[in-house]
Amino acid sequence: MTNVEIFGFAPSTYTRTALLAAAEKGVPHTLSPVEFGAESHRALHPFARMPAMKHGDVHLYESAAIAVYLDEAFDGSSLQPAAPVDRARMWQLTSSAIDYFYGPLVRDMLGHAQGAAAPDPAERDRVLDRLEAAASGSDYLVGDAITLADLVIAPMVRFQVDSAEGENLLAKRPHLANWLNRLAERESFKALEAL
Numbered sequence: 001m002t003n004v005e006i007f008g009f010a011p012s013t014y015t016r017t018a019l020l021a022a023a024e025k026g027v028p029h030t031l032s033p034v035e036f037g038a039e040s041h042r043a044l045h046p047f048a049r050m051p052a053m054k055h056g057d058v059h060l061y062e063s064a065a066i067a068v069y070l071d072e073a074f075d076g077s078s079l080q081p082a083a084p085v086d087r088a089r090m091w092q093l094t095s096s097a098i099d100y101f102y103g104p105l106v107r108d109m110l111g112h113a114q115g116a117a118a119p120d121p122a123e124r125d126r127v128l129d130r131l132e133a134a135a136s137g138s139d140y141l142v143g144d145a146i147t148l149a150d151l152v153i154a155p156m157v158r159f160q161v162d163s164a165e166g167e168n169l170l171a172k173r174p175h176l177a178n179w180l181n182r183l184a185e186r187e188s189f190k191a192l193e194a195l
């Protein structure tokens with residue numbers, strides 16, 4: 001079996017999603033850096049983002065597409081719920097994460113560090129309150145088994161929580177804190193700490 005090669009930088013939350021999916025499925029994989037913005041990068045990802053992935057003849061970009069491929073092309077516990085309504089909820093959260101969560105949790109802070117306006121705490125709180133609700137009542141965001149939604153969203157929340165104000169944010173949201181702690185005990189998340 002050819003190795004899965006994931007392209008990106010370790011701190012990138014979306015690259016982390018791809019790495020987590022590979023680790024959850026027990027798929028041997030490597031992480032290779034990209035030369036950001038170079039032709040070699042655009043050859044991997046036409047919009048010069050990360051992650052991208054190669055596995056033999058298969059070449060993919062977009063974290064969710066990569067995670068679905070890894071989930072379905074390899075053996076191991078499924079990362080997608082069987083029930084249609086749960087699968088729909090997983091995609092509802094995942095799509096929300098890409099369109100509505102990433103900005104307040106990650107992009108706005110990175111932009112501020114480079115001179116853009118300070119992030120709006122109300123936007124961040126709206127996202128975290130939504131996630132606090134999703135994390136209450138089950139072990140993971142959609143039911144009691146880990147899904148792609150957890151793999152997409154946890155790196156974003158972790159990024160926000162690791163900021164100066166982070167621990168306060170969790171003190172007010174106990175279900176979210178328990179969810180993060182539960183994930184931190186998984187081998188896939190421990191592997192990220194070593195990067």
Ligand SMILES: N[C@@H](CCC(=O)N[C@@H](CS)C(=O)NCC(=O)O)C(=O)O
Pocket residue numbers: 012013014015048049050051061062063064098
């Ligand atoms: N929708 C894409 C988003 C990818 C993305 O924006 N990745 C960030 C890193 S976490 C990136 O490449 N940022 C560089 C930039 O915006 O120029 C995915 O899910 O893979």
